[in-house]
């Protein structure tokens with residue numbers, strides 16, 4: 485989810501503008517017309533575009549923490565010549581921040597999903613429901629476990645449609661992955677109610693919403709297990725990195741074992757007091773002390789990132805919210821949204837494209853919704869290609885029968901085509917916010 489501000493192309497604006505104004509006032513070039521005049525009005529204003537969030541908050545603390553690791557000569561989380569504490573401390577701090585009992589740091593959000601699926605004991609024969617518009621990893625974690633991914637449509641919140649989730653449930657459905665997308669929480673109350681009614685486990689993917697909440701609860705800590713990503717496009721970042729949280733000791737033990745060869749380390753047993761699970765085949769998704777150092781320095785800044793984003797988001801929202809005919813993304817909990825961007829719903833794809841072009845003309849960044857993939861129409865998915873032709877996911881009767889492709893996600897395709905994404909930067913000035921408001925209102929008037 486690339487974001488922020490750039491202020492390029494700011495040279496000699498006064499001269500050109502004065503020249504243009506003078507020329508126009510003489511009437512010498514009135515034939516050129518209003519369209520040209522209007523285009524020139526934006527020619528020299530800086531382009532407003534949201535940029536990556538985490539580096540905007542780098543200060544001395546990340547560097548100091550990295551140097552600690554070097555001085556200690558201990559880049560490995562469990563032991564070294566010095567005293568490695570960075571991953572352990574960040575892990576504990578994250579658990580406290582989220583309010584979850586058992587946190588686990590791993591190498592990426594994708595690895596966290598693999599651990600979460602293992603924690604929930606999802607495997608061959610199981611079906612897992614996820615939104616049709618999300619990141620690859622929600623699909624791959626299910627396939628890697630040998631289980632079958634089932635897509636449900638998104639609604640106007642751009643996240644899982646609870647009604648369609650319920651429609652896709654079968655006796656084999658073991659879990660659902662609500663994905664809090666583009667800074668906005670899913671509507672967790674109906675999702676939890678449906679999951680409970682059908683005995684389905686809930687794996688929250690909060691990779692794109694670190695720091696967000698739903699009705700006062702931090703995202704990722706509402707279902708049975710939750711995951712985060714600290715990759716560069718997300719909120720706090722160390723370039724790559726991820727974490728999982730849960731309050732269930734068995735899920736935690738399975739996940740923490742899977743992340744480290746299937747064996748158990750003292751630090752994780754200490755958190756859950758006693759071991760309840762035997763060794764099994766795992767992976768190596770251990771986080772490095774360098775990663776833990778940067779994340780430990782970033783975490784204390786997360787609340788500032790979120791409140792800066794929300795401040796600018798609310799400023800822009802105030803300027804556009806009472807505009808007749810202007811429809812915005814549905815927000816299941818406006819308080820918990822991290823204010824990542826303004827999402828305008830147009831009548832159709834053509835209107836969306838005109839809206840985006842008009843924003844561009846006014847030199848304000850806008851585009852289609854991004855950062856995820858329309859998974860059911862991805863070529864590898866339509867062709868059900870796993871790492872081996874005999875892979876269990878697509879060789880059960882259900883796996884053979886399932887059909888992905890456009891007919892499996894019509895509502896998602898329609899909604900995707902309607903939305904314009906206008907990203908908010910946490911450090912935008914009010915002058916920039918005013919230009920965003922102006923551009924949105926003018927683009928809306930052009931399209932309406």
Ligand SMILES: *Cc1c(COP(=O)(O)O)cnc(C)c1O
Nearest residue numbers: 592593594619621691692713715
């Ligand atoms: C980024 C992302 C992931 C995966 O995180 P990585 O750290 O890139 O592996 C998973 N889910 C969603 C919704 C994401 O945006």
